[in-house]
Amino acid sequence: MTALNERAPVDAHTIRETYTVGLDVWGTCPPELVKLKTLLGRLRGHVQLLVPEVTAIAARMRGEMRHAAVYVIVRAHRLLEEGAGKSQVAKACHAQDLAVISRALLTLFENPGPLGPSTGTSDIEEAIRGRICGACSQLIASGESYERVLFASEASGGIHGYRHTDSCVVVAEERRAQLRAI
Template identity: 35%
Template sequence: MNATAESGNATVPLDIGTIRETAAILLGPDDAPDALPPAPCELDTLTAMLRGHMELLIPEVEAKAGRLLRDSGLRHRGLAYVGEAKRKLRLGDGCTPPVRVAVARKLARCVKALCDHYENLDAEQP
């Protein structure tokens, strides 16, 4: 769980555990759709954090997938999910409270999946 992201010329380690915890706040313990949403001010903060996490995870997953053999199924799944994550980043925040919660939960599920892909790709590196 020692992902890194480039910041200028230095690399900064990503804390995958903390990133997962941020996503879990919105999803509840079992990714239940009836999990209580956070307060509106917390929702804005969590949504911004999730977007930031995605912006850090996407290039990491993309780079790891790109290093696998071209015919690797794991490579194809990783790159496909990177494309999906990029599309999710283009979602607006929503105008009504229920839509804002739904968007935040979509981002949280995406972050969770990116973490999974990162770890799976990390295990598969040559």
């Protein structure tokens, strides 16, 4: 058992093996549900292990490496928050997404680039907590109401995101158009 301030060691070999399976989740069509549940659990565990490690290193990263690290950390938080969905296809897609993020986190952990003194940790924390409205592209401020929505995408079945429920100009225009149609 580890003390509260100690972190579990990062087993890069096991993480690589797991994310390789996750990246090839469509190798068997349709993916086997029993194996998917196990794979999802392992991938979630790897992401949960790597996020605090990469977050600690990201505060010391510079330039594009830091920007990439913050993006990957934020995306990892969102994937963990979203969950897998109910259908077998949704679970397989989520497994593949977690595999991509696991690979990115491990790469950043192992190859962080030149490190300097720790700076801007509050910027990283703010990015993790931040939500951008997919309709108006504005920050959803603390206390503003929002909803999770699926935005249309030509490249996939949709993109998960957030949208103001009250204060967004785009949402207000949509509602006005709906009311005019009545």
